[in-house]
Amino acid sequence: MKNIILFLSLICCVACSNENRGNTAIPDEPFRPAYHFSPPQNWCNDPNGMVWYAGEYHLFYQYNPQGTKWGNMSWGHAVSQDLVRWKHLPVALLPDNLGDIFSGSAVVDENNTAGFQKGSEKTLLAFYTYNKDGVGQSQALAYSTDKGRNWTKYAQNPVISVQNGKPDFRDPKVFWYAPENKWVMALAVGQAIEFYSSKNAKDWIFESSFGNGYGCHDAVWECPDLFYIPPVGETKGAWVLLVNNSRNGDNSGSATQYFVGNFDGKNFICQQPAENAPALWLDYGKDHYAMVTWSNAPDNRRIGLAWMSNWEYANDTPTKNFRSAMSLPRELTLENENGTYLLKNYPVKELENLRGETSDFSTVKIAENRVIKNLPPSGVYEILLDFEKQNAQSFGFLLKNSKDEKITLMFDFEQNRFTADRTKSGIVDFHERFPAVTVAPFTAKNAYQLRVLVDRCSVEAFLNGGEVAMTNLVFSNEPYSEIEFFGDNVKVNNLKIIKIQ
Numbered sequence: 001m002k003n004i005i006l007f008l009s010l011i012c013c014v015a016c017s018n019e020n021r022g023n024t025a026i027p028d029e030p031f032r033p034a035y036h037f038s039p040p041q042n043w044c045n046d047p048n049g050m051v052w053y054a055g056e057y058h059l060f061y062q063y064n065p066q067g068t069k070w071g072n073m074s075w076g077h078a079v080s081q082d083l084v085r086w087k088h089l090p091v092a093l094l095p096d097n098l099g100d101i102f103s104g105s106a107v108v109d110e111n112n113t114a115g116f117q118k119g120s121e122k123t124l125l126a127f128y129t130y131n132k133d134g135v136g137q138s139q140a141l142a143y144s145t146d147k148g149r150n151w152t153k154y155a156q157n158p159v160i161s162v163q164n165g166k167p168d169f170r171d172p173k174v175f176w177y178a179p180e181n182k183w184v185m186a187l188a189v190g191q192a193i194e195f196y197s198s199k200n201a202k203d204w205i206f207e208s209s210f211g212n213g214y215g216c217h218d219a220v221w222e223c224p225d226l227f228y229i230p231p232v233g234e235t236k237g238a239w240v241l242l243v244n245n246s247r248n249g250d251n252s253g254s255a256t257q258y259f260v261g262n263f264d265g266k267n268f269i270c271q272q273p274a275e276n277a278p279a280l281w282l283d284y285g286k287d288h289y290a291m292v293t294w295s296n297a298p299d300n301r302r303i304g305l306a307w308m309s310n311w312e313y314a315n316d317t318p319t320k321n322f323r324s325a326m327s328l329p330r331e332l333t334l335e336n337e338n339g340t341y342l343l344k345n346y347p348v349k350e351l352e353n354l355r356g357e358t359s360d361f362s363t364v365k366i367a368e369n370r371v372i373k374n375l376p377p378s379g380v381y382e383i384l385l386d387f388e389k390q391n392a393q394s395f396g397f398l399l400k401n402s403k404d405e406k407i408t409l410m411f412d413f414e415q416n417r418f419t420a421d422r423t424k425s426g427i428v429d430f431h432e433r434f435p436a437v438t439v440a441p442f443t444a445k446n447a448y449q450l451r452v453l454v455d456r457c458s459v460e461a462f463l464n465g466g467e468v469a470m471t472n473l474v475f476s477n478e479p480y481s482e483i484e485f486f487g488d489n490v491k492v493n494n495l496k497i498i499k500i501q
C-alpha cells in the first residue's frame with residue numbers, strides 16, 4: 001500500500017509540476033512542439049476557460065485523460081505567468097452523470113455575484129457545456145475559491161437546460177457587461193450565436209440571436225467569443241464576435257471567422273451588411289480553430305489562443321503519446337482600414353524572450369543568393385524578412401530538408417494571393433484531407449514584412465504584423481534545414497534567422 005501511495009504521489013508530482021515551454025521535463029518525442037503548448041500526454045482540442053488571476057494565465061483545454069483520440073471530454077489545466085512557460089496542473093473537470101465536459105469559459109467574480117466567495121480571495125467561475133448522448137447539451141457552472149486549484153460543480157446544475165430542437169447548443173463564453181451590471185453569455189446554437197444574461201451567474205435569460213444571413217454557414221457554429229476592443233489610434237471601441245466553424249473550398253475544414261459591430265447588452269449589430277458580405281477569417285491556414293480569448297488579460301490586452309488542428313484529420317495526426325497542440329498566443333488588434341474595421345492577430349511579445357542566436361543576412365539579392373543552408377538543427381526557429389516586390393510577379397521560398405520534404409510559401413503579386421503548399425511537407429498520407437495548398441488574399445503594397453515561426457510540427461506565417469495569418473501543421477521526417485528562395489527582382493531586406501531556445 002505504502003509503495004502504491006509513493007508511486008501515485010510520484011506520478012502526481014510529475015503531472016503537477018511539469019513546466020511546458022512547450023515541454024521541458026516532458027519526455028521529448030517526434031513532433032512534440034518546443035514552444036507551443038501541448039498536453040503532457042493524450043488528446044487535446046479547444047482552449048477553454050482562459051482567465052487571468054493573481055498573476056497567472058489559466059489555460060484549460062478539452063482533454064481526454066484516457067487516450068490519444070477524442071473522447072471522455074474533460075478540462076485539462078495549465079498555468080503560466082508569461083504565456084510562454086506553462087506548468088501542467090491536474091485535470092480540473094471530469095465527466096459526471098450529467099455528461100461529458102465540453103468547451104466553455106471562465107471569469108473572475110469580482111463582485112461575488114454568485115455568492116461563492118469565502119474570505120478575500122475572489123472566486124473563479126467556469127461555464128461549460130454538458131454533452132450527454134441521447135439527452136442533449138446543457139450549460140453548467142463550476143467555481144474555485146483557491147486560485148483555480150480545485151473546482152466544485154454547482155449543485156443545481158445545469159444553469160441552462162437542454163432545449164428541444166437545439167441539438168448543437170454549446171460553448172458558453174461569459175463576460176461582465178458593466179453598463180448593466182450583468183453577465184452576458186454568448187452561446188453557439190446551430191448556425192447562430194445566442195446571447196443570454198444573468199445577474200448572479202446562475203439564472204439566465206435569453207436576450208437575442210445573431211447570425212442569420214451573416215458570414216459563412218458551411219457548418220454548425222461553435223466556440224463564440226464577444227469582446228469590446230478600441231481600434232488602434234481611436235478612443236471609441238467596437239465589439240468583435242469570433243465564431244468558429246468549418247468551411248468548404250480552399251483551406252477547408254476548421255477555421256475562425258469574425259464580425260465587427262456593436263453590442264448594447266442585448267443585441268449584436270454587425271457593421272457588415274448581411275447579404276453578399278464575404279466572411280472575414282482570422283487565419284487562412286488549415287490548422288487554426290476554436291480561437292477564444294483570455295477574459296481579462298492585464299493592460300487591456302486581447303489575447304487569443306487557437307487549437308492547432310482541423311477536425312478533418314485531427315484524430316489521425318502521426319504523433320504518439322500526445323495529440324494536438326495550441327497555436328501561439330496572439331494579440332488581437334482592431335484597425336480601421338478606410339472605414340472598415342479589420343482584426344489583426346500577431347504572436348504576443350513575450351515570445352521574443354525565447355529568442356536565441358540570430359543569423360543576420362541583412363540585404364540579400366534573391367537572384368544571386370538563393371539558398372541558405374544550416375538552419376538551426378533543432379528545427380525550432382523564426383524567419384524574419386522584409387521584401388520589396390519591385391517588378392516581380394511572384395516571390396517565395398521553400399523550407400526543405402535533405403529528404404527533399406518541403407513547405408513552399410509563395411506570394412503571387414498578380415492575384416495578390418499568399419499560399420502555403422504542404423503537399424510534399426513530409427508525412428502527409430495519414431489522411432486524404434491533409435495534403436493541401438492554403439490560400440490567403442493580401443492587400444497589394446510595394447513592401448511587405450513577413451515573420452514565420454517554425455516548430456516541430458507547425459509553420460505559422462504572419463504578413464505585415466498580422467494582417468494575414470496562416471497556420472499549418474507539417475510532419476517532416478527531419479527538420480527543415482534550408483531556405484531556397486525563388487522569384488527574381490525581389491529585394492529581401494533584413495533577413496534574420498533566429499533560433500528559438
Ligand code: FRU
Pocket residue numbers: 045046062073102103129170171222223290
Ligand atoms: C469545437 C468543439 C466544441 C465542443 C468541443 C468538444 O472543436 O466541437 O463545439 O464543445 O469541440 O470537444
